[in-house]
Amino acid sequence: xxxxxxxxxxxxxxxxxxxxxxxxxxxxxxxxxxxxxxxxxxxxxxxxxxxxxxxxxxxxxxxxxxxxxxxxxxxxxxxxxxxxxxxxxxxxxxxxxxxxxxxxxxxxxxxxxxxxxxxxxxxxxxxxxxxxxxxxxxxxxxxxxxxxxxxxxxxxxxxxxxxxxxxxxxxxxxxxxxxxxxxxxxxxxxxxxxxxxxxxxxxxxxxxxxxxxxxxxxxxxxxxxxxxxxxxxxxxxxxxxxxxxxxxxxxxxxxxxxxxxxxxxxxxxxxxxxxxxxxxxxxxxxxxxxxxxxxxxx
Amino acid sequence: xxxxxxxxxxxxxxxxxxxxxxxxxxxxxxxxxxxxxxxxxxxxxxxxxxxxxxxxxxxxxxxxxxxxxxxxxxxxxxxxxxxxxxxxxxxxxxxxxxxxxxxxxxxxxxxxxxxxxxxxxxxxxxxxxxxxxxxxxxxxxxxxxxxxxxxxxxxxxxxxxxxxxxxxxxxxxxxxxxxxxxxxxxxxxxxxxxxxxxxxxxxxxxxxxxxxxxxxxxxxxxxxxxxxxxxxxxxxxxxxxxxxxxxxxxxxxxxxxxxxxxxxxxxxxxxxxxxxxxxxxxxxxxxxxxxxxxxxxx
Numbered sequence: 053x054x055x056x057x058x059x060x061x062x063x064x065x066x067x068x069x070x071x072x073x074x075x076x077x078x079x080x081x082x083x084x085x086x087x088x089x090x091x092x093x094x095x096x097x098x099x100x101x102x103x104x105x106x107x108x109x110x111x112x113x114x115x116x117x118x119x120x121x122x123x124x125x126x127x128x129x130x131x132x133x134x135x136x137x138x139x140x141x142x143x144x145x146x147x148x149x150x151x152x153x154x155x156x157x158x159x160x161x162x163x164x165x166x167x168x169x170x171x172x173x174x175x176x177x178x179x180x181x182x183x184x185x186x187x188x189x190x191x192x193x194x195x196x197x198x199x200x201x202x203x204x205x206x207x208x209x210x211x212x213x214x215x216x217x218x219x220x221x222x223x224x225x226x227x228x229x230x231x232x233x234x235x236x237x238x239x240x241x242x243x244x245x246x247x248x249x250x251x252x253x254x255x256x257x258x259x260x261x262x263x264x265x266x267x268x269x270x271x272x273x274x275x276x277x278x279x280x281x282x283x284x285x286x287x288x289x290x291x292x293x294x295x296x297x298x299x300x301x302x303x304x305x306x307x308x309x310x311x312x313x314x315x316x317x318x319x320x321x322x323x324x325x326x327x328x329x330x331x332x333x334x335x336x337x338x339x340x341x342x343x344x345x346x347x348x349x350x
Numbered sequence: 351x352x353x354x355x356x357x358x359x360x361x362x363x364x365x366x367x368x369x370x371x372x373x374x375x376x377x378x379x380x381x382x383x384x385x386x387x388x389x390x391x392x393x394x395x396x397x398x399x400x401x402x403x404x405x406x407x408x409x410x411x412x413x414x415x416x417x418x419x420x421x422x423x424x425x426x427x428x429x430x431x432x433x434x435x436x437x438x439x440x441x442x443x444x445x446x447x448x449x450x451x452x453x454x455x456x457x458x459x460x461x462x463x464x465x466x467x468x469x470x471x472x473x474x475x476x477x478x479x480x481x482x483x484x485x486x487x488x489x490x491x492x493x494x495x496x497x498x499x500x501x502x503x504x505x506x507x508x509x510x511x512x513x514x515x516x517x518x519x520x521x522x523x524x525x526x527x528x529x530x531x532x533x534x535x536x537x538x539x540x541x542x543x544x545x546x547x548x549x550x551x552x553x554x555x556x557x558x559x560x561x562x563x564x565x566x567x568x569x570x571x572x573x574x575x576x577x578x579x580x581x582x583x584x585x586x587x588x589x590x591x592x593x594x595x596x597x598x599x600x601x602x603x604x605x606x607x608x609x610x611x612x613x614x615x616x617x618x619x620x621x622x623x624x625x626x627x628x629x630x631x632x633x634x635x636x637x638x639x640x641x642x643x644x645x646x647x648x
Contacts, residue, residue: 241567266636267471275645279627309544
């Protein structure tokens with residue numbers, strides 16, 4: 053158990069953390085800060101612990117500091133509060149890309165700070181503190197990454213924290229994290245945005261029909277394409293190297309389908325479509341989705 | 351109510367129709383045929399009505415004949431049974447593409463046959479008769495298309511049939527159907543196959559990690575990419591003209607994201623990602639998906 057935990061940035065993820073830490077009593081003291089006045093007002097109204105006026109104030113005496121704001125805000129936050137960090141604090145985050153952020157933090161040469169990145173693979177298509185809930189991390193993966201200089205004891209403390217929230221924890225290098233996530237998360241988001249942009253066009257006279265009959269596939273993509281734009285802008289810029297590489301591989305695979313359609317090459321299409329069928333079973337076997345038809349939608 | 355209804359092709363859709371027709375007592379007599387011996391054996395075991403030995407035998411005396419087999423099989427089926435069709439029969443189908451099939455049927459110059467195409471926008475990622483269920487069509491759209499020569503009375507009879515199954519019915523031209531579906535269903539499937547093929551590669555040493563952490567977006571696509579390969583091969587070949595056009599538009603939209611990432615153009619990315627966010631609300635407002643986070647997955 054930590055004496056004091058501080059959460060900086062209190063949207064969907066940050067507010068869910070606050071709710072879970074509070075509910076499960078994982079700290080004697082909790083503090084939180086969000087630079088948005090609206091979010092702050094929401095926090096004051098809905099939580100009984102200290103909502104700080106600044107990141108500097110929030111981090112004071114905290115044993116665990118969690119940055120849960122967009123990637124592009126890390127540097128400013130760190131500069132504003134680094135001199136107030138408690139000696140031997142564990143500093144973590146909840147960001148979806150790691151390599152660039154790790155560079156930013158390394159360049160600050162923080163002394164007496166145990167920087168261990170966290171990435172809870174949890175979230176919904178909604179954003180903001182009112183969308184958060186304490187159970188968000190239950191039975192979800194959380195990936196931790198740290199330099200070799202960080203002691204195993206400190207990593208174990210953070211592992212325990214995520215386990216207490218109900219998550220399954222995995223250690224990965226910063227580089228491996230960014231590669232794996234470029235395929236499992238970042239590519240799917242780029243694709244979802246593109247497809248929704250292609251299909252739903254205000255100038256299309258059949259727009260209403262396209263929305264009406266979206267159950268044939270399109271609606272699955274609109275969920276992902278509804279995610280927080282600012283968060284995703286930052287991910288695409290931070291992990292651009294991996295994302296551009298996998299986008300190229302993806303375009304080649306799409307071109308293969310295109311060519312098969314142009315040539316009316318049924319054999320080739322059968323081969324492509326059959327190869328992806330078995331993947332669903334592997335996803336379900338790994339406990340990563342429900343086997344109920346249509347995600348169990350009612 | 352029809353005197354006799356015949357279903358040709360008894361996979362997910364055909365067997366669901368049989369179950370629903372039986373349960374809701376929409377015909378005095380039901381007959382069914384499937385050219386697969388395994389499927390036939392399943393039907394004999396699980397249904398009490400007549401499982402015919404041929405399409406020709408099945409359609410005899412039927413007032414409504416429903417072809418529910420892959421698009422590429424229509425011609426053979428029609429040639430084998432057209433001379434056995436009852437005078438003034440309603441002939442329909444459940445296929446996902448219409449224009450080419452309509453050509454095939456027009457070229458056969460069927461006399462005394464009311465050809466009205468049906469497309470129930472219903473289905474799951476599973477296939478085969480054991481995956482079917484009577485409620486599949488409830489609260490789902492069914493699109494009908496017919497030439498102007500078909501009388502309103504006959505169309506009304508078929509509309510009533512689908513309404514009785516719980517569907518909402520909409521009339522559309524063959525061409526409009528194929529265009530709308532190329533965006534709402536066919537493009538999403540092409541994209542899903544490509545992304546799953548890109549992300550899950552047996553040669554990738556991180557393959558297990560990619561499956562393990564697929565909840566960040568990828569898993570949503572694996573559902574669609576698990577659909578019946580043969581059915582989709584036929585759709586891509588039949589509706590190739592529309593699909594190739596929308597795939598080109600899609601590639602252009604993807605290239606726009608790629609260029610913005612290459613240029614680290616945050617403003618452009620924000621603009622793209624914000625534009626797709628509102629679509630989700632329109633889909634939910636149109637009753638086409640649940641507003642629960644993550645499709646309401648448990």
